Structures are given as C-alpha cells and as structure tokens.
Amino acid sequence: MNAILDFAPPLVFAALGGVLSERAGVVNIGLEGMMRFGAFAAAAGAIWTGSPWFGLLCGALAGAAAAAVHALLSLRFRADQVVSGIALNLVALGLVTYLLQSLFGSSGVSPEAPSLPRDRYGHTALAYAALVVPVLFHLWLSHTAAGLRVRAVGEHPRAAATLGVRVLSLRAWCVLGSGLLAGLGGATLSVGILGQFDSRMPAGQGFMALAAMVFGKWTPLGAAGAAFFFAAADALQRQLSFSLHAADLRLEGVFLALPYALTLLVLALGIGRTRAPAADGVPYEPEGR
Amino acid sequence: MRDKLFAPARDPLWSAVAAVACSLLVSFLAIAATGRDPVAGFGNLLAGALGGPGPLGETAIKSAVLILTGLSVAVAFTVGLFNIGAEGQLIWGGLAAAVAGRFDNPLALPLSLLSAALAGAAWGVLPGLLKVRRGVHEVISTILLNWIAIHLVHGWLVAGPLAAAGGGASISVAGTEPIVHAAWLPRFFPGSRFDLGFPLALLIAAGVWFLLTRTRRGFEWRAVGAGPEAAQASGIPAARRVCEAMALSGALAGLAGALLILGTEHKYPGVFRTGYGFDGIAVALVGGGSAAGTAVAGLFFGAVRAGSTRLQLSGIHPSFAELIQGIAVLLVAAPRIFLPLWKKLRGGEASGFRPQASGERR
Known part of the structure; x- marks a missing residue:
C-alpha cells in the first residue's frame, strides 16, 4: 500500500494531463516527452535553489513549455497531432540528455537534488495530491461551465464555436494544462521519489499514463483509478520478484507487460464501450479562412 | 490537400529538405549556445560518418536498419495506418533471428532472416x-504492443527461458547464446563493419518501391489508404488489404532487428534498447512516406547516428543525433511554418505530409 502511494502519483498526474488534452480534442502522445522535461527541470531547479518546491514548479512549467510547442504546432500550424507528439518525444530524448551533460557533466544521473519532505508514513504531499486532484478535476470537468466547454470542444467543436466558444484558444489552454500536469508527474519522479534525475526517466511512464487514460475511458476518475491499479501491479511485481528470484523464475517482464496487455484486452473486447471523445485528434479549422 | 499525399509530390520533398537543413542549423546554434565549437563539432560528425572505411561501414550498418524501420512505417502509411509499433516488431524480429541463428546449417542466414520477418x-x-x-485505433494498440514486447522479451524471455547458461551474472554475458557463424551477415572489407545488411536494405527498398507504385496490390493499398469506403465500394477488400500491409510493415521492422542481431550483436543481448523502431517514424515522415524518400532519409539519419559517436571528441553527447532528428520531425510535421516562404518561392500552397487516417481516431 505504501509502495502504491509512492509509485502512483507520476502516473496519476500524467494520465490526468492526457485526459485534459484529449477531452478537449487534442491527442497527446507527447506525455512521455513532457514528463521528461518536467523531471529534468525539477531536478535542475531544486539543485540550483536548494528548494524542492521550486523544483516542482520548474518541472510543471517545463512540461507546460513543451506542451506549448505541441499546441503551437498542432493548433496554429495544423500539424498532425500524433506526429507533433512523437517529434516532442524525440526532442525531449535528445535535448534533455544534451542538457544533462552540458549542465552537470554527466550522461547518467544528475547530482543529488533536494527532495520533498515526507510525513511520518513516508509519503510526500504529492501522494495525497494524487488522491485529491482527480476528484477536483472530475468535479471541474463534469459540473462547471468551463468543464462543459472543454467537453463540448472535444466532442463537437463546430457546435461549441456556434455558441461562442473560442475553440482553438480553449484547446491551447487545455494542452498547456496537460503539459503542466505531465511536467508535475515528471517532477514527482525526480524530486519526489528518487531525489535526482536519471537519464532514463521517465522510462515509459508517459506511455503507461496514456494507457491508463484509455483504460480509464478518458475520464479523470477512471484514469486515476487505472493509474493506481497499474502502480499496484508494479508494486506487486517488485514484491514478488524477490521470492521469484529465489525460485529462479525471472518473471518480472510478464508482470510489467500486464497493464499494457490488460488495456489492449479491454480495447479489443470493447468492455463497457470504450470511446474516445468524438473530435479527438481532428484538427479544427475556424470558418471563414 | 490529401490527394497529393503519396504521389511523388514536390512539396513534401522540399519541406523535407528544408526541415533537415533547418534542423542542422538549429543544432549548430545549440552547440554554439552551450559554449562549444560548432565547426569542430560538425567536423567530427562528418568524420565519424564518412571519414574512411570504418566510419562508412558504421553509417551503412545504421542506415540499413533505419531504412528498413522507415519503410515499415511508410508501408503502413500507404493503407492509412500509423504504425508506431516498429520498435516492438523489431524486438520480436531480432529475438527470432537470435533463436533461429543458433541452429547450425548451411541455410542458417536465410532461415534466420525469414524467421525474423515472420515474427515481425x-x-x-x-x-x-x-x-x-474491433475498431481499436492503431496508434494506441501499437504503443501498447511495443511495451508488451519490450517487457516480455527483455524482462522475461531473454532474462529467463532463453538466457545463455551461466549468463545473467554480468551485463556483458547477459543475453541469449551466441548465434552460429553461418548465420552472421558476411562482411566484405577489412577494417570496416560494412556487411550484407546495407545492400539488402537497398534491395528491399527497391522492392517496396516497385510493389507500391508498379503493382496492382500496391495500387489497391494506396486506394485503401486514400479512402477505405471508396476502395471497398470499388471491390477492394479493404480490411484484408490493411492486414496485408501491416504484415509487410511488421516483417520489414522484424528484418531490421535481424540485421542488428546477425550483423553486429551476434546474439540477443541482455540490454537492447535501440530506439531504431521509433526513429523509423522520423525517417518515414522526413522521407515523405515514399520508398525512395525513406531510403534517402534513412541514409541521412544513419550518417548522423554514426557520426554522433565522434561528437564526444568535441565534448558533445551522442544523443545529439536524436535532437537533430526530433527537430527535423517537428519541422516536417508543420509544413505551414514554411508557408510564407513557399508563397514567395513558388506562389503555391504548401501541402503537408500527414498519414491519412490519423484524423479519424479510434
């Protein structure tokens, strides 16, 4: 249970970021890259100022900055949203390693960064935030006018535009928010869990967040639930691998593959009618251009 | 805008050239911005890619793999699918080659290649x-399948059932048993790792070009990519064609994995994070989705990848290659960035390259 609260927050935040962007109709394959920028900027910010909280802020802002590129390309320049996200991941991979080496002279890990304080149960504030934020997000998305506008833009942008919603700018804000959350998720990895940046971060967690989003049917509570479930599978695998090693069974891979396989199964069998927002990934061209 | 997609249109080609040039320029400035000598850096990059038989061999090896993964993505584009799964297909192909390559017989090499293609x-x-x-969008399913392949192969098969006896103790011996000598890709020049993989990749690229542009099947694939309903209505079994093209796409990525195993690794190593599958996406996008463009882009990125190992001499991390690639894709992704430039140069409308069906998701 402790391990779950430790591993889940990065996934929860990134998955919520995915939900925010995609409910507004913008596909976000770039979560992985945004998390990577966030993780690195958080460590760098924490090292420079000595404050993990400032690091956290840097991480979230770096994620948002990366998201701004995605928004600019896919909304302003109408680039294919999948391609733009992939490009972002590639740039994150190269640029962060490059920065790591130029700033800290290391291609493996950054120096130790001050990490967030833990309470007497060993949790950081982010672990509790990961429990609360999904609920707030759900209330916002389902029960406020702003949330309704976001959903409208993701389902039927033309209709939303007719009612006076500025589709492109609302989508841009949602993509920025998505990057903020993904960056926060990445920051959780570096200043929250490990206490330093590792060049392999986020090691596929962005893609797992994407899977959690799909598994959770593009809803905040569903995505967060799936993220906790995946984290539980991960924690279980770590626990089991000790005893399995003793029995000379190297089965970690099977456990690690399980969340992805389950998500695929849910999609393939169409359990509970999984459906993406109707206008997800469809570029929107304002009329009269 | 869509009709020009797979025709040898000139605009995508130009946007690819412009994107590559801009990405090189940006990386040049990035090196300068971090206080290093960009001229020396690019000199090392060039020397590492083209300076002598050794570097040329490295370029050939890396280009061959990138051409195949690029073709894999490009073939899926023709039927309108965005195959992000080349990495997973490459992993299974590599594993199949490593397993088949352990049986000593005169046909070990072709059999290994064949098993890799089938597995992919x-x-x-x-x-x-x-x-x-089931209507599952391929972007999501291929991402999931990538991670399933990565974890199953690296975290289980290669570490457990297929691990070499006595391996696992250290990284250098981790992995499967080595393949037999008969399964190695033959090398031709002393002092260079240039092997059969490069000519093979070029041959396959020519074959894919012929298939896509000069055969009935290729035409049908493109028709399905342009509009599945219209293709279906004119008597083309669209669903079948999609699956065929995806099978070929996977086979190409599987072969790419085989080249790595049979050409340089000679076993399935314990740590095998190549990224070639993901880079294939970049290669296909910059190559404009055509076989010829993909081959050229594969050569370019192969040279950058090979040259980047020498960047270290200038104090620059090899991951710089990924940065160049990423920027190139960013720019190719958004041809409208160049729109004002186009209008000046050609007085025409820029048409961007985008995979066909990714607009209608899931």
Missing part, C-alpha cells in the same frame, strides 16, 4: 486485425 509480421498484423475487426 505476426506482431505487425495484430494492430491491423484489431483495427479492422
């Missing part, structure tokens, strides 16, 4: 089937 095809046809049967 099997993993590639899955997202095709899921798409046409």
